[in-house]
Amino acid sequence: MLAFLALIGISVSSLLFSRWSRIESLSEPEVRQRFEQILEQExxxxxxxxxGEDGKVSVDRSLEGEPGQKLASLCLLAWEADRGQLLNMEIPFWFVRIKMNRYFNLGTLTTALAGDWDQIQLKISVxxxxxxxPGLLLDHVLENGSRILLWSRGESTPR
Known part of the structure; x- marks a missing residue:
């Protein structure tokens, strides 16, 4: 019975992720333009x-505001340079909240959805x-040109 419930959970998660994501094959100039458009539009x-270059993560606490701000979604734009694929994903924040134990592991998400990414382990709480x-959470470029852009949208943030 437990295995059956786990299978249902995996199936539902896979279905939801497929609805919330889109993978495109694009040229490098098209991808650069897409990243710039997102940075500007959002x-x-x-x-x-x-x-950092040493792999250590730093957090800019000066960007924090009042606790408990309402977020609508987490958005991810990930370019896998070696494959020439761009992943665009928007995950509703209610799902993030449900799926998180205590921390949202960005490394696991990016590893699973955008390739290896050297298994970056970033843990951040709800x-x-x-x-x-709402705002930019991460904009990181790897040596091979792969790039990940992660941002959050507020409930009143226009799309």
């Missing part, structure tokens, strides 16, 4: 998280995401 500026509020 008014994304300073990232909340930065990954409370930290809400204190950050």
């Amino acid at each position: 008014h994304l500026q300073a990232p909340y998280l930065e990954i 409370e930290e995401l809400q204190r950050r509020g």
Whole structure:
């Protein structure tokens, strides 16, 4: 019975992720343009998280606002340069909240959806995401040209 419930959970999660994501094959210039469009359209500026050359993650706490800000979704744009594929995903925040134990592991998400990404392990809590509020969470480029852009949208953020 437990295996059956686990299978149902995996099936439902897979179905939801397929509805919330889109993978495209694009040229590098098209991808650069897409990233710039998103940064401009979403008014994304300073990232909340930065990954240094040594792999250490720093958090810019000066970007935090009031606790408990309402978020509508987490958005991911991930370019896998070696494959020439762009992943665009928007996950409703209610799903993030349900699926999280205590922390949202960005490394697991990006590893699963965009390839290896050297298994970056970023853990951030729902409370930290809400204190950050809508805005840029991460903009990271790897040596091979792969790039990940992660941002949150507020309930009143226009699309």
